Amino acid sequence: xxxxxxxxxxxxxxxxxxxxxxxxxxxxxxxxxxxxxxxxxxxxxxxxxxxxxxxxxxxxxxxxxxxxxxxxxxxxxxxxxxxxxxxxxxxxxxxxxxxxxxxxxxxxxxxxxxxxxxxxxxxxxxxxxxxxxxxxxxxxxxxxxxxxxxxx
Numbered sequence: 799x800x801x802x803x804x805x806x807x808x809x810x811x812x813x814x815x816x817x818x819x820x821x822x823x824x825x826x827x828x829x830x831x832x833x834x835x836x837x838x839x840x841x842x843x844x845x846x847x848x849x850x851x852x853x854x855x856x857x858x859x860x861x862x863x864x865x866x867x868x869x870x871x872x873x874x875x876x877x878x879x880x881x882x883x884x885x886x887x888x889x890x891x892x893x894x895x896x897x898x899x900x901x902x903x904x905x906x907x908x909x910x911x912x913x914x915x916x917x918x919x920x921x922x923x924x925x926x927x928x929x930x931x932x933x934x935x936x937x938x939x940x941x942x943x944x945x946x947x948x949x950x
Contacts, residue, residue, distance in 0.1 A: 801883045801910070803898050803920060805890030806833050816840040818881040823847065823873065823897055825887040828860050842880070845873045851893045851923055862893075867929045870897060874904045891919065896926030903934045915944035 804812065806826065810833045814820045821843045824832055828848045838844070847869065849862050877883070883901055887893035895914055899922050902910040914920045924945070931938050 809886035
């Protein structure tokens, strides 16, 4: 099983074997349209979500919430045996990485979570990560440690 964490432009051009079991989660901001995928037919299923990438709810903006978590968990359950999970957001750094953390928790591949926090590319959205860790009754101690290393 392969997991791809991409930005929106790279996601539109991704080429995978259409005979493989490929699925995609797309994330963008509310009131923003998704870019057209060049190879949409290679995906068995696509989940499209819209929410902002902010860590602080003081603004009252539409942020990741329980409804998003529920929809993603249904998608994960439905496609637990996919060969390729493609997750993209606008920049491919925060929201998509946060959802990928959830995918790795779902599949109990914690070494991949470590890699996300240590690759100098991704900065997983803390709010999304907290929702997944709470859902799976996991302790955030390692995330706290890795974020301290990442942001220090």
